[in-house]
Amino acid sequence: MTSTNTSTHKTSADIDILDLAGTKAKGQRPYFLADKQVEQVLSIAMAVATELAVTRERLASLEAVLTEKGIISADAIEQFAPSAKHTAARSLDTQEYLARILRIVQQDKEEISQDDKSMEQLQRELTQTD
Amino acid sequence: MSNVKTLPSWRALTQHGVMAQANHDEVARLNVLTHLNLHLSSRVIPGLRQVYEKHVHPAFVKDHGREPETRHEVRKVMMEDGYCQLWSALRRNTMEMRHQTGRAMVLRQAGVLSNKVEQLNKGCDTLQLDPKIEVPANINQVDIHCQPGCYYQEYFDQDVTVAASYDVGLFVTTAGLLGALSDGGGQAIANWLKTEHPNFKPKRILDLGCTVGHNAVPLAQAFPDAEVIAIDVATPCLRYAHARAKSLGVDNIRFVQANAESLPQYADESFDLITSAMFWHEASHQMLPKALKTVQRLLKPEGLTIHLEQPQYHGKSVFEQFMRDWDTYYNNEPYWGPMHDLDLAEQLDKAGFDGSAMFEIGVVAKVDEKIFGKSAAGDSGEDYGRAPVWNAFGIWKNKQ
Numbered sequence A: 001m002t003s004t005n006t007s008t009h010k011t012s013a014d015i016d017i018l019d020l021a022g023t024k025a026k027g028q029r030p031y032f033l034a035d036k037q038v039e040q041v042l043s044i045a046m047a048v049a050t051e052l053a054v055t056r057e058r059l060a061s062l063e064a065v066l067t068e069k070g071i072i073s074a075d076a077i078e079q080f081a082p083s084a085k086h087t088a089a090r091s092l093d094t095q096e097y098l099a100r101i102l103r104i105v106q107q108d109k110e111e112i113s114q115d116d117k118s119m120e121q122l123q124r125e126l127t128q129t130d
Numbered sequence B: 001m002s003n004v005k006t007l008p009s010w011r012a013l014t015q016h017g018v019m020a021q022a023n024h025d026e027v028a029r030l031n032v033l034t035h036l037n038l039h040l041s042s043r044v045i046p047g048l049r050q051v052y053e054k055h056v057h058p059a060f061v062k063d064h065g066r067e068p069e070t071r072h073e074v075r076k077v078m079m080e081d082g083y084c085q086l087w088s089a090l091r092r093n094t095m096e097m098r099h100q101t102g103r104a105m106v107l108r109q110a111g112v113l114s115n116k117v118e119q120l121n122k123g124c125d126t127l128q129l130d131p132k133i134e135v136p137a138n139i140n141q142v143d144i145h146c147q148p149g150c151y152y153q154e155y156f157d158q159d160v161t162v163a164a165s166y167d168v169g170l171f172v173t174t175a176g177l178l179g180a181l182s183d184g185g186g187q188a189i190a191n192w193l194k195t196e197h198p199n200f201k202p203k204r205i206l207d208l209g210c211t212v213g214h215n216a217v218p219l220a221q222a223f224p225d226a227e228v229i230a231i232d233v234a235t236p237c238l239r240y241a242h243a244r245a246k247s248l249g250v251d252n253i254r255f256v257q258a259n260a261e262s263l264p265q266y267a268d269e270s271f272d273l274i275t276s277a278m279f280w281h282e283a284s285h286q287m288l289p290k291a292l293k294t295v296q297r298l299l300k301p302e303g304l305t306i307h308l309e310q311p312q313y314h315g316k317s318v319f320e321q322f323m324r325d326w327d328t329y330y331n332n333e334p335y336w337g338p339m340h341d342l343d344l345a346e347q348l349d350k351a352g353f354d355g356s357a358m359f360e361i362g363v364v365a366k367v368d369e370k371i372f373g374k375s376a377a378g379d380s381g382e383d384y385g386r387a388p389v390w391n392a393f394g395i396w397k398n399k400q
């Protein structure tokens, strides 16, 4: 049996958020399409689609705010050059973005080194009655 | 587009005291995934029946000269169909994206959340953790419903992120149909007790496998004079659940870390009401009979035990069984199928009850319709096991 005390780090500052957020669930991952790589591409496409939807919503929010407040003129965005601080923030954003849309690759990598069991195997174990 | 129903935003959830904070894009992402789940259940799933009836079933009959007899036979042929494969790939992937989204959100505020939880829990004797408890075999080998870290992993000392992410994501998986505190199931049971059994006033209530306590809270609120004992094995869930309940002003729940199998710390016949919600399908053939015996032992004469679950497979077509069984193999729920095959009355019998007295009721999540719309039945399409339309089974002990 595994102990419930599974903590591997001392504080919240020690965790790798990008890796942990996208980590795979224990248990062999089923693939459904005839070609595994095709399915991985599908996963990436769905994640990109999600991110595009998020961006559309953000732009809609932005447009609404700007219109309501009459703050900027139409060419202000074109004229904008990000500062060093902005640039750093965007770099972090982009890394998180990529970790999200490439999660399936990370998880495939994790599965290589893990010894997960299939649901069929576990079902046999769980339904044994001595 | 006028006949298209809109969903509430994730923002409609009650921001209780330990709810993770979502920024603009996180809310947008959670909402997109909620819509994606609804899209799959209402627009993609109906195609599966067509595929089955038009192609897969006739081909099976032609090949075998007989009808498919079990859901496993249906599964084998359905999973070779391209449409079913595509739906499966999308459904699995959406679940994984939901976890990544919830986890990214709670992990970035992990320290803040664990501090909030610690503050709320400080000095309370209503949170009883057992550092020596072990993760039971029924959940220690697989991350149930593809939830990395399952219910119990802690990434640092005092971490509650797996619990916080679970709370954040219930809305997404159920397309928002569980209500503002994701407690539509518990509310429905409390409501049923109040309307059908107005004279039943339980003083001591036990809830098995409470997770974040979301369905124990409405029971505690419905019976404010009762002492509710909510047990689970998972440390982060219990810490989070206790703080969550406290922040909602609920102080008559004692959260206790214990394995439902035996509960030796409680005396025979010491509870009037014993409940669980979506608990038994994560058990095992070893654990379930022991835990039911424990329920029988702990229940007072004339006491009630009632459990929310998805309906049993018995009497359903092999196609519907296959659909309901998808999660068993493809959403890391290996005991889902075996549990839904059980004859529950027989199990109750073996546990020492009079199984013939078992009753079943249909339960639909009770939510604030102003925000969350009319309840699930029929609305979201048939979702075969995900929609908050349950079957509760229960039994009164030694009651004529």
Ligand SMILES: C[S@@+](CC[C@H](N)C(=O)[O-])C[C@H]1O[C@@H](n2cnc3c(N)ncnc32)[C@H](O)[C@@H]1O
Binding pocket: B136, B138, B139, B151, B185, B208, B209, B210, B211, B212, B214, B215, B216, B231, B232, B233, B234, B237, B258, B259, B260, B261, B276, B277, B278, B279, B282, B283, B287
């Ligand atoms: C699906 S969740 C239950 C959800 C929750 N009750 C609800 O209202 O939606 C199952 C819970 O049971 C707990 N659990 C699993 N095996 C257990 C056992 N042997 N004893 C006590 N709790 C257990 C898990 O840690 C998990 O929190």
